[in-house]
Amino acid sequence: MTHINTLDPGASPLDYYGFELRRYREAAGLTQKQLGSIVYCTGSLVGQIETARKLPTLQFSERADVALGTGGLLSRLLELVMRSQLPGWFQQVAELEARAVEIGTFHTHMVHGLLQTPAYAGAVLGVLDQSNLDDRTAVRLARQRIFEKAEPPVFWAIVGEAALYQEIGDTQTMREQLAHLLSFEDNPRINIQVLPFSTGAHAGLTGPFDLFRFASDPSIVYTEGYGSGHPTANPDTVKDCSLRYDHLQAAALSLKDSAELIRRVMEERYGEQRDSGGDPVA
Numbered sequence: 001m002t003h004i005n006t007l008d009p010g011a012s013p014l015d016y017y018g019f020e021l022r023r024y025r026e027a028a029g030l031t032q033k034q035l036g037s038i039v040y041c042t043g044s045l046v047g048q049i050e051t052a053r054k055l056p057t058l059q060f061s062e063r064a065d066v067a068l069g070t071g072g073l074l075s076r077l078l079e080l081v082m083r084s085q086l087p088g089w090f091q092q093v094a095e096l097e098a099r100a101v102e103i104g105t106f107h108t109h110m111v112h113g114l115l116q117t118p119a120y121a122g123a124v125l126g127v128l129d130q131s132n133l134d135d136r137t138a139v140r141l142a143r144q145r146i147f148e149k150a151e152p153p154v155f156w157a158i159v160g161e162a163a164l165y166q167e168i169g170d171t172q173t174m175r176e177q178l179a180h181l182l183s184f185e186d187n188p189r190i191n192i193q194v195l196p197f198s199t200g201a202h203a204g205l206t207g208p209f210d211l212f213r214f215a216s217d218p219s220i221v222y223t224e225g226y227g228s229g230h231p232t233a234n235p236d237t238v239k240d241c242s243l244r245y246d247h248l249q250a251a252a253l254s255l256k257d258s259a260e261l262i263r264r265v266m267e268e269r270y271g272e273q274r275d276s277g278g279d280p281v282a
Contacts, residue, residue, distance in 0.1 A: 013077065013083075018049055020073060021049060021068075031043065032046040035067060055082075055135045055139070061077075094143055096220060096222065098146055099217075103212055104157075104210065106248055108162055108195075110163050111159060112157050118137060120173055122134075156191050158195055161194055164194070185255075196261070199251045209223045211241060221233075221237050
């Protein structure tokens with residue numbers, strides 16, 4: 001266990017966050033318990049965050065910023081903290097997501113992480129490993145803050161129809177996830193197309209991939225394996241995958257038809273079941 005008096009702020013973004021939280025708290029003349037009562041948590045939790053044993057949340061960071069007069073420092077640090085908690089091989093991808101002006105994703109069997117709900121993300125991450133699941137889920141969801149920027153990236157997602165039927169989590173989890181996809185219908189920066197079963201052979205049969213485009217840097221293609229990621233700026237690979245993505249977009253349903261299919265699957269497959277009297281079935 002890291003002792004509070006020996007916490008090294010240079011060890012990691014999480015350690016630096018804890019060091020700064022403690023420094024501001026002590027400068028304000030507050031105990032951990034007193035700060036906890038102000039930001040609506042326990043003093044024990046404040047202590048765990050200060051000693052880098054617990055991840056802070058956005059809500060905690062915002063409340064602590066106000067209580068301690070940090071000028072928003074802790075909230076700004078949070079993005080670095082969360083990114084540092086991702087698997088080492090994936091941290092570069094999170095940086096690409098944060099810098100890109102346009103992102104194009106193609107996935108066949110599940111919804112992309114930037115569009116996942118908490119329950120869906122938890123079900124995905126919990127397969128074979130339930131350890132620290134709440135924190136790991138929070139870290140994944142923190143990547144979605146790129147959509148809250150003043151100039152968020154334009155995001156295109158091509159989702160295989162199979163992802164709508166692959167029941168990850170329970171029925172309620174899937175219903176909420178599909179409803180979440182539908183919530184972007186009127187958002188011109190987040191566009192979702194479904195590649196239907198009826199397409200047959202298509203340009204993405206070799207596997208999922210993501211395309212990142214930047215304001216001034218070369219585009220990057222990202223593919224993924226078990227426990228490893230493979231970003232490349234090789235011009236031939238980028239050109240090939242860009243062409244594949246164009247063909248996948250052409251083969252996929254329109255934005256409107258995609259939303260209609262998502263809505264139909266949500267109601268028919270994951271809709272609330274009722275008995276003959278019209279009451280929900282437990």
